[in-house]
Amino acid sequence: MTIAITRRTALGAAAYLATLGLSDALAADSGPRMRIRLLETSDLHMFVMDWDYYHAKPDPTVGLTRVATLIRAARRESPNALLFDNGDFLQGNPLADYIAAQPPGTEPHPLVATMTALGYDAAGLGNHEFNYGLDFLEATVQNAPFSFVCANVVRAGGAPFLPSYTVLKRVFKDEAGAEHELRIGVISFLPPQIMSWDKARLEGKVEASDIVLTARRLVPELRAKCDVLVALCHSGIGTGAWAEGEEHAALHLAAVPGIDAILLGHAHRVFPGKDYASADGVDAVAGRLHGVPAVMPGFWGSHLGVIDLGLRRDGERWIVEKADVEARPIYRREGGTVHELTTADGAVTASIAAAHRGTLSWIEQPAGALDAPIHSYFVWAGYDPTTALVNAAQIAYAKPLLAAAGFGVLPLLSAAAPYRVGYKPDSFIDIPAGPVPMRAVADLYIYSSNTVTVVKATGAQIVAWLEWATRVFNTIDPSTAGSQPLVNRKIPSYNFDTIAGLTYAINVTKPSGRIADVRFEGKPLDLTREFAVVTNNYRADGGGGFAALKDAEILLRAPDTNRDAVFRYFRASPTVHVHDTTPWRFAPAERPVEVWFDTGKAAVPLIEGSKELVLLGDGEPGYARVGMSLGREI
Incomplete structure (x- = not known):
């Protein structure tokens, strides 16, 4: 029928x-269904070992050796897995500097060898990959057995620098156990600001283009060649309107049709998670940017990024039906206690052992001596002998060079920022008096690739320079009862330039026009007078968005790094004198107003002996909270 x-x-x-x-x-x-797993590391900055080189002790909160254990576990859970690195792997700590200083050889870069052993499938570049120069970068990546890609950097004239993208062919099993060849397209982007940040190394050699415009041009081309398209985006999540040349362009990249997953980096934050609030197009709980699954795995090996994609075969194509996103941590911090969530991987530890031993021997060499201890615990209270020492070293280095170049008639100032001010709870400078090893001097100036640069600036430009630096402070309301947070943690401390050779006040009760009573040699600053200001190439070439320096004339590009200037300062004297003065102070508020900031717990005994500061208890996990009054000058 x-x-x-x-x-x-x-x-x-x-x-x-x-x-x-x-x-x-x-x-x-x-149609058949398949589940694939995307694993990501990003912003390793050569933290391969779980070791703090600056303080010569183990550090269970960092290290690829710890992440490797998570990688192996994640692969056991999901055999259809691919592993990517999203850049800023090559520079960032003494291990990186030691390797970069070795004579070139035929052996692969130790980290590339480690990544090869771990089975990385592809990697993108970050902005810091260029810090040791193009020759070192090219030697590092050219013989790697896995693909390095970068879409928005080309050689001057348009020839490729690296492949814009690659298509990986992998045979994976579906849920029924049947095998399928899957084509995974991988494209990579980095901030075009490298042309400013590393101008001296890159100008005339390579060109960088906008992330979104490059994606609009190349993603359709790659999409036609692959089943799944993964974007390695060494960029953070900016929620404002798109503008060409944007540094944090990941959200706008996600709006480009054809991308199935985005691996994030650069911002040194965790996504999904509390580091980002949900906004238009951003789901900080599920890990979505305009609906596209996205993950950011912190920095220095703090997390492993994981995206699981559920695919369904529809005719000749695979469709992403669902996705799960997480950033898996290697540790958990409760109060001041670190709870280790993983252990070091023996194979990774062994792979880097020779370079690690060489680094330890190198950084323990004596560099000089201090006549008093220095620390960075109270930078936000206006006490900063560490930056004062860097400024003194920069002036000592630049003064004879400027005189020889015919610029000695200009009054000389120096700009530097505090770098180790609690990026992590134990990320502070704390150097006792007496002999100082190289690792401690390196701690004073952590950016080993910055080179000494001198700009000419008028008094008006200098005031604008300082004004922009004060964004690190929140606007304090004198009429508000209770203690208010002083520091805007969204502004990195390396953008808080202080300028030695002047004295000035900062009025944090005002949203703008904060710089007051600027004096040079005890007299009010002449806004038309010209000065020579020692800084670094990053700042002189536009890093940090200091508009006051946009048209500043560069008087000198020195061949040495700022860190080298600090080393020379130590070697020039049997004992370096510590200056306990800082050029800036807080302007008094209209009435007493209480503020607070977080510092390292090792500072607690110093707080208890202070007349200006008061210990308020615990701050964010791992920190101590410090209170003070702005009712009078400090």
Whole structure:
């Protein structure tokens, strides 16, 4: 007996099945399903070992050796896995500096060898990959057995620097155990600001283009060649309107059609998670940017990024039906206690052992001596002998060079920022008096690739320079009762330049026009007078968005790094004198107003002996909270 089924009957049957919850079962028959896993590291900055080189002690909160244990576990959970690095792997700590200082050889870079052993499938570049120069970068990546890609950097004239993208072919099993060849397209982007940040190394050699515009041009081309498209985006999540040349362009990249998943980096934050609030187009809980799954795995090996994609075969193509996103940590901090969530991987530890031993021997060499201890615990209270020492070293280095170049008639100032001011709870400078090893001097100036640069600036430009630096402080309301947070943690401390050779006040109760009573040699600053100001190439070439320096004339590009200037300062004297003065102070508020900031717990004994500061208890996990009054000058 033949039963005729009309379209209405079929629709009715489908509706009936839906009421029984069976429509999904029918849909399941429409094609095979497969689950693939994308694993990401980013912003490793050569933290391969779980070791603090600056303080010569183990550090269970960092290290690829710890992440490797998570990688192996994640692969056991999901065999259809691919592993990517999203840049800023090559520079960032003494291990990186030691390796970069070795004579070139035929052996691969130790970290590339480690990544090869771990089975990385592809990697992108970050902005810090260029810090040791193009020759070192090219030697590092050219013989790697896995793909390095970068879409928005080309050689001057347009020739490729690296492949814009690659297509990985992998045979994976679907949920029924059947094998399928899957084509995974991988494209990579980095901030075009490298042309400013590393201008001296890159100008005339390479060109960088906008992330979004490059994606609009290349993603459709790659999409036609692959089943799944993964974007390695060494960029953070900016929620404002898109503008060409944007540094944090990940959200706008996600709006480019054709991308199935985005691996984030650069911002040194965790996504999904509390580091980001949900905004238009951002789901900070599920890990979505305009609906596209995205992950950011912190920095220095703090997390492993994981994206699980559920795919369904539809004819000749695979469709992403669902996704799960997480950033898996290597540790958890509760109060001041670190709870280790993983252990070091023996194979990774062994792979880097020789370079690690060489680094330890190198950084323990004596560099000089101090006549008093220095620390960075109270920078936000206006006590900063560490930056004062860097400024003194920069002036000592630049003064004879400027005189020889005919610029000695200009009054000389120096700009530097505090770098180790609690990026992590134990990330503070704390150097006792007496002999100082190289690792401690390196701690004073952590950016080993910055080179000494001198700009000419008028008094007006200098005031604008200082004004922009004060963004690190929140606007304090004198009429508000209770203690207010002093520091805006969204502004990195390396953008808080202080300028030695002047004295000035900062009025944090004002949203703008904060710089007051600027004096040079005890007299009010002449806004038309010209000065020579020692800084670094990053700042002189536009890093940090200091508009006051946009048209500043560069008087000198020195061949040495700022860190080298500090080393020379130590070597020039048997004992370096510590200056306990800081050029800036807080302007008094209209009435006493209480503020607070967090510092390292090792500072607690110093706080207890202070007349200006008061210990308020614990701050954010791992920190101590310090209170003070702005009712009078400090």
